[in-house]
Amino acid sequence: MTPRTPKIPHGGDYNPEQWPEEVWDEDHRLFTRAGIDTLTVGVFSWSLTQPAEDTYDFTVLDRVLDRAAAEDRRVCLATGTAAVPPWLAKKYPEVNRTDFEGRRHRYGRRHNFCPGSPAYRRLSTALAGRLAERYADHPALLAWHVNNEYGGACYCDLCADAFRAWLRGRHGTLDALNEAWWTTFWSHRYTDWDQIEPPSALTEHWRGPDHTAFQGITLDHHRFTTDALLGCFLAEKEAIRAHDPDTPVTTNFMGTYRPLDYHRWAPHLDFASWDSYPPLDAPPTVPALAHDLMRGLKDGAPFWLMEQTPSTTACRDVNPLRRPGELRLATFQAVAHGADAALYFQMRASRGACEKYHGAVIGHAGRDDTRVFGEVAALGEELRTLGGATLGARTPARTALLFDWDSWWALEISDGPSRLVRYQDTVHTYYRAAREAGADVDVVPVTADLSAYDVVLAPVLHLVKGDLAPCLEAVAARGGTVLATFLSGRADEHDRAFPTDVPGPLAPLMGVRVDEWDARPADVVHPVRLDGLTAGARLVFEIVRLAGAEPAGTYGADFYAGTPAVTRHRFGAGEAWYVATALDPPGVDHVVRRVLARHGLLGPYAGHPGLETAARVAPDGTRLLFLLNHSTEPARPTARDTVTDLLTGKRTERGEPLGLDPLGVAVLRLE
Numbered sequence: 001m002t003p004r005t006p007k008i009p010h011g012g013d014y015n016p017e018q019w020p021e022e023v024w025d026e027d028h029r030l031f032t033r034a035g036i037d038t039l040t041v042g043v044f045s046w047s048l049t050q051p052a053e054d055t056y057d058f059t060v061l062d063r064v065l066d067r068a069a070a071e072d073r074r075v076c077l078a079t080g081t082a083a084v085p086p087w088l089a090k091k092y093p094e095v096n097r098t099d100f101e102g103r104r105h106r107y108g109r110r111h112n113f114c115p116g117s118p119a120y121r122r123l124s125t126a127l128a129g130r131l132a133e134r135y136a137d138h139p140a141l142l143a144w145h146v147n148n149e150y151g152g153a154c155y156c157d158l159c160a161d162a163f164r165a166w167l168r169g170r171h172g173t174l175d176a177l178n179e180a181w182w183t184t185f186w187s188h189r190y191t192d193w194d195q196i197e198p199p200s201a202l203t204e205h206w207r208g209p210d211h212t213a214f215q216g217i218t219l220d221h222h223r224f225t226t227d228a229l230l231g232c233f234l235a236e237k238e239a240i241r242a243h244d245p246d247t248p249v250t251t252n253f254m255g256t257y258r259p260l261d262y263h264r265w266a267p268h269l270d271f272a273s274w275d276s277y278p279p280l281d282a283p284p285t286v287p288a289l290a291h292d293l294m295r296g297l298k299d300g301a302p303f304w305l306m307e308q309t310p311s312t313t314a315c316r317d318v319n320p321l322r323r324p325g326e327l328r329l330a331t332f333q334a335v336a337h338g339a340d341a342a343l344y345f346q347m348r349a350s351r352g353a354c355e356k357y358h359g360a361v362i363g364h365a366g367r368d369d370t371r372v373f374g375e376v377a378a379l380g381e382e383l384r385t386l387g388g389a390t391l392g393a394r395t396p397a398r399t400a401l402l403f404d405w406d407s408w409w410a411l412e413i414s415d416g417p418s419r420l421v422r423y424q425d426t427v428h429t430y431y432r433a434a435r436e437a438g439a440d441v442d443v444v445p446v447t448a449d450l451s452a453y454d455v456v457l458a459p460v461l462h463l464v465k466g467d468l469a470p471c472l473e474a475v476a477a478r479g480g481t482v483l484a485t486f487l488s489g490r491a492d493e494h495d496r497a498f499p500t501d502v503p504g505p506l507a508p509l510m511g512v513r514v515d516e517w518d519a520r521p522a523d524v525v526h527p528v529r530l531d532g533l534t535a536g537a538r539l540v541f542e543i544v545r546l547a548g549a550e551p552a553g554t555y556g557a558d559f560y561a562g563t564p565a566v567t568r569h570r571f572g573a574g575e576a577w578y579v580a581t582a583l584d585p586p587g588v589d590h591v592v593r594r595v596l597a598r599h600g601l602l603g604p605y606a607g608h609p610g611l612e613t614a615a616r617v618a619p620d621g622t623r624l625l626f627l628l629n630h631s632t633e634p635a636r637p638t639a640r641d642t643v644t645d646l647l648t649g650k651r652t653e654r655g656e657p658l659g660l661d662p663l664g665v666a667v668l669r670l671e
């Protein structure tokens with residue numbers, strides 16, 4: 001249940017508590033000019049709302065919310081528990097985290113609380129409860145924003161005990177745990193739960209968090225950390241629900257954020273929301289992948305773009321500006337992928353501390369004639385024009401891409417075959433190929449219902465769990481296509497290698513057998529012949545023996561020259577493709593386009609570099625097509641249907657050209 005609004009909420013993080021109230025008058029005047037209707041407040045105001053353990057003071061927050069209501073703006077109200085106040089850390093030092101190296105931190109920064117601390121739990125939920133009690137019926141309240149960007153881990157003794165308790169719940173007996181972690185290796189058989197240590201620089205790890213002696217232990221600790229922070233969220237949500245039964249509750253995620261398995265969180269959010277800060281040199285498919293992942297959290301329901309910068313970030317060594325038009329393009333890209341809100345960090349730039357140079361709608365001088373303010377205001381006007389046309393719309397994707405945190409973790413904490421294979425890079429290469437070929441893609445967990453998809457892409461699916469293998473076989477059996485790659489189907493949920501031929505449970509579907517694999521440095525590029533194309537391949541070269549599949553591409557170098565690098569296996573009415581090496585983007589494009597073509601899923605503009613398309617279907621059945629021109633050249637694609645651009649009102653007949661400016665956007669309603 002994404003909050004119900006008449007149009008896309010437009011606004012963002014607003015910290016008026018940093019300024020005297022005269023400034024608020026100016027803020028609201030400017031908000032009206034820029035079409036700002038939604039303010040996220042209270043994200044970092046714990047030390048103001050609770051200046052001491054027994055003192056709550058809601059004076060400022062009351063005024064902020066009342067003022068918003070008086071101005072006809074809505075509020076996304078944060079519980080403010082992501083940065084603990086100094087008094088709390090001083091009084092209850094346990095609340096400070098202990099890091100991976102075992103150092104107990106002292107008070108400082110934010111996102112700094114120990115999730116296992118009873119004092120933190122008690123005081124954060126008390127605060128959330130107080131806020132809900134006070135504001136549940138406030139006319140400005142639109143949504144609850146619990147905490148902020150949950151992340152990180154704690155290695156204190158309390159968290160170590162909580163880890164042991166979590167392990168008992170997961171494994172039941174020490175025998176089962178020893179078996180799962182393969183502890184006979186290096187003499188690790190545990191005979192008492194108390195002997196178990198969280199994996200850290202002091203225990204199983206060397207050279208940082210990715211080098212572990214026991215992958216099974218480290219994997220379980222990632223899952224535990226996910227659940228520990230989720231426990232903090234759930235406790236706050238419960239405190240809110242005691243006073244407010246129905247205002248939607250979310251917490252702002254970070255897209256493809258490795259430390260937390262957001263799929264474990266998804267059922268507990270009322271709606272998903274996330275903060276998008278792509279590096280500005282990243283291709284547009286990087287934020288798009290994260291949007292689609294966030295949309296996949298709630299079975300395709302729209303999410304909120306909770307934060308993006310209107311202009312520049314501050315946290316990077318070098319912080320480029322968004323060029324003219326880029327904010328608009330990024331915002332409509334989010335909407336195209338399922339965002340039902342467009343919010344910024346931040347409304348007014350902080351005067352002090354580490355984010356004072358972070359971009360804001362209103363800068364330090366408070367002007368409304370800056371370029372950035374002008375672009376925000378123009379966007380505000382367009383979002384007003386768009387009204388509710390896109391709200392609640394779904395993406396009619398026929399292609400699914402499996403995204404699996406367990407596989408991500410397992411792949412990147414593995415010793416061998418290559419530290420150079422990065423999960424996100426490989427997943428992104430396949431995602432990008434499908435998107436640039438014009439396919440809408442749902443990025444879904446491995447537990448998703450796959451029955452609606454023609455194509456399922458499963459890149460580097462290192463762990464295969466539960467009944468996934470038969471589910472994928474069912475996709476192919478009914479005529480669909482499944483694609484898997486090198487380093488898939490290697491290990492079970494505990495990261496124990498399957499005692500069978502590679503790719504384990506995927507082997508019957510793929511129709512191949514892999515006995516050996518060669519890993520080479522990044523600069524070694526082997527040719528792979530694919531139909532008429534010669535692609536480059538790097539990093540890992542699996543040596544494939546056919547077991548029913550036919551070759552679709554062959555290695556052109558080394559002692560495996562002439563053997564299959566890409567295979568296709570007819571399975572039931574469908575097909576399974578196996579790509580045994582890290583093909584370069586042209587190679588992946590070639591394979592993915594062959595797969596999509598079989599199902600008629602190549603988009604009409606697949607040959608148009610830089611032109612992104614995305615479909616959405618509104619709740620009343622209206623079909624929408626977004627055209628996003630990421631190129632700095634104009635584009636003139638031919639309309640494939642008679643369409644009306646909802647931003648300009650312009651109607652274009654089928655077969656006529658659609659004019660798109662450089663970085664231009666069209667939101668087309670199909671007739």
Ligand code: GLA
Nearest residue numbers: 148149275307313314345358
């Ligand atoms: C994050 C946080 C915000 C702010 C921005 C700056 O997304 O949630 O509080 O620090 O980054 O980019």
Ligand code: ZN
Nearest residue numbers: 114154156159
């Ligand atoms: Zn702790």
